[in-house]
Amino acid sequence: MANNRGRSFFLTLLFHLLTISASFVQISSLGFGINYGQIANNLPSPSRVVLLIKSMNVTRIKLYDADPNVLLAFSNSNVQFVVGLGNEYLANMTDPSKAQSWIQQHLQPYLSQTKITCITVGNEVFNTNDTQLIMNLLPAMQSVHGALVNLGLDQQVTVTTAHSFNILSNSYPPSSGSFRQDLLQYIQPLLAFHSQFNSPFLINAYPFFAYKDNPSEVSLSYVLFEPNPGSIDPNTNLNYDNMLYAQIDAVYAAIKMLGHTDIEVRISETGWPSKGDTNEIGASPENAATYNGNLLKRIEQKQGTPANPSVPIDIYVFALFNENLKPGPASERNYGLYYPDGTPVYNIGLQGFLPEMVIASSSNGSAVNFLACIITCFISAWELLRL
Known part of the structure; x- marks a missing residue:
């Protein structure tokens, strides 16, 4: 009995102290999402990540799978999830019965307590040069959507896929943006799907790559949202003071060229590495802090792009943590805002905490x-x- 009274006392005192201390911590509401990748062997448990996410006041997370540990940990939270079906699932997902089985097993059990609003079917499929995978993309999306309809979930969960910016053959000037000719036969029916079911067109856009590949001609200030003269689109006379907005409008122009003005473009990934190999020019904590810090300021201002000023940019920052097992150049393992031990890689005005x-x-x-x-x-x- 005494032990129970002691527990009650400590819980009550903890509640009051946390309520008082909350007044000391000013965390502004941020309108960005964050990519929560897990290709690492040293990340904190999902239950601890919940505390970090809540303390950052982030309310949207994009996963690359449908990890049940993460979805359970975020039960009854105010966080909205995009979950992913990896490219390895696409062949099976073309079978409507297998698509429905996947949803019933991996999605439906969590929907009553965890907010899952979107499924990305595949990631950067058009960047693989795998013809069969590319041909499976739309049928897989259609099967997944059909399964959601059958289960009465299609008004709650949308279906889309995420693309590399390399699907564009031209991105300058933004108003002349166009898709690669070899992909038109696949993208045209994909756009019809987005239009019919009102799902967003997702693009992974990294101005870092443009700067790394051509630092002598691409202005660092332009890619980092720093003050600069900007670039004027000669067709529209619109001035672009940063590359990301130009990239977004180039995608809108490419979609419009194929006859659609009713599809929203969202950035499913963007970020800047804090470290890279010797040939990855521009990868540094200073540049990463500048890029992400300035980007968050633009998001807070609910800015739209020059061609779509009334549509606030919708962005998922890449990424929550550095991931030590990601293959590829050093930059791939150094996009995180946080180290796995919970300390920030650099300061951009966010604060968060993990237990202890x-x-x-x-x-x-x-x-x-x-x-x-x-x-x-x-x-x-x-x-x-x-x-």
């Missing part, structure tokens, strides 16, 4: 330290009471 770990921006360090200290102390006290 302190993460703070320089301006609010003492406040967050205070809050983290309270949490750590009471977790320890709670553990003692359980003995």
Whole structure:
């Protein structure tokens, strides 16, 4: 009995102290999503990531699978999820019965408590040069959508896929954006699908690549959202002061060229690496902090692009953590905002915390330290009471 009273006392005190301490921590509401990749062997558990995400005040996460541990950990949270079906599933997903079975097994059990709003079927399929995979993409999307209809979930969950920016053959000037000729036979019916079911067109856009490949001609200020004269589109006289917005409008122009003005373009990935190989010019913590920090300011301002000023940019930043097992150049393992131990790779004004770990921006360090200290102390006290 005494032990139960002790537990009740500590829980009540913890609640009041957290309520008081919350006034010290000012975290603005941010309108961006974040990619939560897990190609690593040193990441914190999903239950601890929940605390980090909530303390960052991020309410949208994009996964590359439908990890049940993550979906369970975020039960009854206010976080919306995009879940992924990897390219390896596409052949099976062309079978409507297998698509429905996947949804019933991997999606439906979590929908009552976890907000899942979108499924990405495949990732950068047109960048693979695998003809069979490319041919399977739309049928797989159609089967998944059909399964959602059969289960009464199509108004709750949309179906799309994510593309590499390389699907464009031309992106400058933005108003002349066009898709690669060899992909038109696949993209045209794909756009009809998006139009029919009101699902977004997702693009992975990285101005870093353009700068890395041609640093002598691409202005660093232009790609980092820093002050610069900008670039004027001669066809529209619109001025672009950053490359990402130009890339978004180039995709809109390419879609319009194929007869559609009713499809929303969203950025499913963008970011900047804090480290790279010697030939990956521009990969540094300073540039990464500048790119992501300035991008978040634009998102907070609910900016639209020059060609679509009334449509705020919709972006998922890549990525939450550095992922130490990703293949490829060093940059691939260094896109994270956070190290796996929960400390920030660089400061862009965000602050978050994991249990027993302190993460703070320089301006609010003492406040967050205070809050983290309270949490750590009471977790320890709670553990003692359980003995």
